[in-house]
Amino acid sequence: MTSATAEAPTMTQTWQPLCTKADLVPFSGVAAWIETTEGPAQVALFYLPGHATELYAVDHHDPFSDANVIARGIVGDVSGAPVVASPIYKQHFRLDDGQCLEDEAVRLRCWAVCFEGDRVMIQA
Numbered sequence: 352m353t354s355a356t357a358e359a360p361t362m363t364q365t366w367q368p369l370c371t372k373a374d375l376v377p378f379s380g381v382a383a384w385i386e387t388t389e390g391p392a393q394v395a396l397f398y399l400p401g402h403a404t405e406l407y408a409v410d411h412h413d414p415f416s417d418a419n420v421i422a423r424g425i426v427g428d429v430s431g432a433p434v435v436a437s438p439i440y441k442q443h444f445r446l447d448d449g450q451c452l453e454d455e456a457v458r459l460r461c462w463a464v465c466f467e468g469d470r471v472m473i474q475a
Contacts, residue, residue: 364475367475368470369385369394369464372471374471379398399426407433415440416437425438
């Protein structure tokens with residue numbers, strides 16, 4: 352298993368299956384529920400085939416609009432870093448660490464994700 356994103360909050364975490372590779376949409380996001388030590392959470396999962404890091408998982412909740420919409424955002428890159436733009440107010444979040452580019456005080460949670468064969472695994 353190869354980790355692909357920034358670390359999640361420091362608590363006892365376990366790897367759990369999330370979906371299959373066939374469930375992903377290349378260069379786009381999909382939303383999923385996961386069980387965390389803090390309770391259920393909505394995750395936005397992004398698949399960027401051909402990139403050095405192909406899989407990212409960030410919080411699906413947009414802190415600016417207070418809506419669960421990040422998986423529906425526009426994927427792109429800013430200064431070489433993969434980002435998603437919120438579909439509502441268009442703030443950009445780096446996929447590798449969740450940092451908002453327009454407001455340094457705002458960051459989305461991130462989870463480690465990887466492929467295990469055709470399964471997508473997430474550490475939560």
